[in-house]
Amino acid sequence: MNAVSAPAMLAVRSDSLGCSATTLKQSQELQGSQFSFYRKRVESREVSQVYTPASDRGFLVGISMAQHHRRSIFRGRQGAQFGFGRGAVYTRDFSEDYRADLQGPFDFLLVELPLSWFATVNDDLRVRKVSGLATVTGQDDPVLAHLAAALAPALALPDTDSQLFVDQLGLAMGTHLLKRYGGAGLPSPVNVRLSRVHEERAKQMLLLKGQDQLSLPEIARECNMSASYFLRAFKATTGHTPHQWLMTQRVEMAREYLRHTTLSLAEIAVACNFYDQSHFSRVFSQIVGSTPGAWRRRLR
Structure with missing residues (x-):
């Protein structure tokens, strides 16, 4: 199996992760305080190529959001083929050239972990220090799959969720990655x-x-x-996590408004620092078990 040459790949307009911009059906990006998040989706059944030259960007972790993806990853001119089901992951060291043929449709949520984060987190480790992640390809990881599903809505609508929530999910991913692929010992x-x-x-x-x-x-x-x-x-x-605690405080404030005022739900959403009425109703329902309108009607 022969790889497409790097110059040929570079001749095609590509994004920061080496994906061809012309083949992507979906391309989303969200910047957290410490990590960068991406979602890349291709629907075409044609083979597409990815190439990124070696750099000091750190590590990339990909989580498959769909079934039945295959890719051939090349070292030199020799390639090995790997399959990905939903929830399968790969880790990739940016310090090495990366070349791959992507066979058919795919949908991946990707997390970029900079080297600076590894240096920071080492201060918390109680056993050995961690400089990176072991290389895995196509390995099932239910924990990362669950966290990726929770993060996906924030990637789709980056202006409607808080930095706090994104940071928490990123750190949960980072902690899991350190434990499973970095051999880190974290304090209990x-x-x-x-x-x-x-x-x-x-x-x-x-x-x-x-x-x-x-x-x-x-x-x-x-x-x-x-x-x-x-x-x-x-x-x-x-x-609670900080985001959970904050949402609980806002819901408690909203309950007081619902009990003691005639303000509309939209006005209460603004008063309690929710993004809008839809966000208010969603969070209230998750914590209380009913919509704010239904909760108010029961009071009356």
């Missing part, structure tokens, strides 16, 4: 808790920011912690 959550001062400061920041794009690293810096350490400590202390 039972040994990681916030002091009362740090807990109050974090909650104050969450409540005061309103709809602003508050990032997880921003809060963690106020507590003199890394973002990953802070996320584990906050959840161990409160029982």
Whole structure:
């Protein structure tokens, strides 16, 4: 099996991940505080090529969102073929040239982890340091598949979800990747808790920011912690992630408005710092178990 030459691939207009811009049916991108996220989908059954030259960008992890994808990955002129079902993953080191023939349709959610993140997270590790991820191709990973499904709506509508939520999902992915493919030893959550001062400061920041794009690293810096350490400590202390805790506080505020005012649902959504009425109804239903309108009618 012979690979298409790198110059020939470069002659075709491609994106930052080496995908041909002309063949992509869907191309989404979302920038988190620490990671970059992409979704790339092709519907054509024709073979397409990917090529990216070696760089210092770090590592890329791909999670298949669909069934029955095959690709041939080349080292030199020799290629090996791999199959991907839904939830199958691959890891890729950007420090090496990457060439592949993509056979038929595919749909991948991709996570780019920069080298700077590995340097930061090493401060939290209790055993050996981690410089990267082991190379895997086509391996099933139900945890990453679940996290990718949760992240996909934010990629589709990047203006309607918070930086906090995206950061949390990114760190959950990063932590899992370190454990499964980096051999990292992370501190147990039972040994990681916030002091009362740090807990109050974090909650104050969450409540005061309103709809602003508050990032997880921003809060963690106020507590003199890394973002990953802070996320584990906050959840161990409160029982919720920061995003879950903030949404719960907003729903409690909304309940007070529903009980004691005649404001419309749209007005309450604005008053409680939801993005819009649809966002308010969705979050309220997830936490309370009914829509805000139905909950108010039961009160009356």
